[in-house]
Amino acid sequence: MPRPAAASPSSGPLSGILVVSIDQAVAGPLCAMRLADAGARVIKVEAGEGDRARDYDKALGSTSAAFGWLNRGKESVVLNLKDPGDLALMKAMLATADVFLQNLAPGASDRLGLGAAQLTREFPRLVVVDIMGYGRGTPHAAKRAYDMLVQAESGICAVTGTPEVPSKVGISIADIGTGTNAYCAVLEALLERERTGCGQAIEVAMFDAMAEWMSLPLLHYDYMSIETARYGLSHASVYPYRPYHCADGDIVVSIQSAAEWVRFCTAVLRLPELAKDPRFIDNWARVQNRDALDAAVHEVFTAHRCDEMIERLEAGQIAWARVSTLHDLSVHPALRRIAVEMPGGERVEMPRPAGRLVASGSRVPALGADSARIRAEFAPAEAAAGPGA
Structure with missing residues (x-):
């Protein structure tokens, strides 16, 4: 037919x-x-x-x-x-x-x-x-x-x-x-x-x-006996991957690799010694010691404006974003x-x-x-x- x-x-x-x-x-x-x-x-x-x-x-x-x-x-x-x-x-x-x-x-x-x-x-x-x-x-x-x-x-x-x-x-x-x-x-x-x-x-x-x-948290539970906690706007298993407070707003930062972690410490935080700190030496160590790491990072971010930290993040080739409102999305250039x-x-x-x-x-x-x-x-x-x- x-x-x-x-x-x-x-x-x-x-x-x-x-x-x-x-x-x-x-x-x-x-x-x-x-x-x-x-x-x-x-x-x-x-x-x-x-x-x-x-x-x-x-x-x-x-x-x-x-x-x-x-x-x-x-x-x-x-x-x-x-x-x-x-x-x-x-x-x-x-x-x-x-x-x-x-x-x-x-x-x-x-x-x-x-x-x-x-x-x-x-x-x-x-x-x-x-x-x-x-x-x-x-x-x-x-x-x-x-x-x-x-x-x-x-x-x-x-x-x-x-x-x-x-x-x-x-x-x-x-x-x-x-x-x-x-x-x-x-x-x-x-x-x-x-x-x-x-x-x-x-x-x-x-x-x-x-x-x-839900595979990632389920696999962590089934094979590592880890129950993924709730961290709001922070990532549960990659760190640092969260917003940090600047003097005039918040910026979300994402570190996905060892090389990015080194650049983040040197070019953004300007604390090169942090990159070799045993508490933060790799992603899993940073996840387990997130509170201590956040204290060090916040000390730097809160002392500067968003545009200053964005300039550092760009120079260090670190991914970042702002937390947009619906108004921000409505007028977003992308x-x-x-x-x-x-x-x-x-x-x-x-x-x-x-x-x-x-x-x-x-x-x-x-x-x-x-x-x-x-x-x-x-x-x-x-x-x-x-x-x-």
Whole structure:
């Protein structure tokens, strides 16, 4: 069956790929948006009330900041998948699709007749992606999962925050990491299909994504019996890698190698003898003696202004940064932006996707904006022919 053409064909490495996505909130939409950015045609299937993220706020006028960020370049069709006619339309879409993506509640896709096992039997070339909280076959498989819950469950919060107070990361890293992993998995599956001609079922669990990101503290615990402590803005296992107070502000300093440590002592601190002090002779020694080291470093930094210490850091070829506020980010000279049109026609500038000069799609769809066209395009043959045809 020839693939139906999109209303406005896009360009990019995934041009010609059709993605049908029942996505909501963050993880699923992010994966689908990355595919759209690369040129795929992405049809977002929404219930009558729409993706719940549409109404998180009205930061962008006609839609929320989250929805506006994560849904550019997609088409929107409203379907009631409990209705046999709409479910038949969904199956007609999947018959020509390359990728089906969903991040519904546990078990919901199976109850709709859209489970991975069934779809891969019906459509052998289809790549089916299930984004979930916890992996199938684990005791938590049926557990509902949201970003902060997974951060807490996976131990992220145990290593984040101050010694007194554990904290979540300030952005939705469980969702973002999971969506990014799902995007990579889809690309791998499409490449494999080129060789084998077969699609596959892919499971991407939020907990798995965060557990892998916790590998360093987990390996330290499992093999060294060291429980990583919370150090706020200081690194737990590389030192010095933290902010230091100057007379007029803070500068974050990062020392990553033995050569940098020597340059830091000589060119920045101007205390060459510190480089050979047995307490600080290598990274692990500095980690274990961080309080004594901080006392020596702070004595130098607090006596000078930021611009003076930055000049020394640059001369010593030492990496540094300021702790930016949201205002600082908004006006940062390194921030590159793209313009995106919101459902109500508003033009919004947002950060450019990393690794991509431009995004293929620059429009965020209104709820059901493409319903009529998509229904006509994918109408099952018997429905299109009408009664008595």
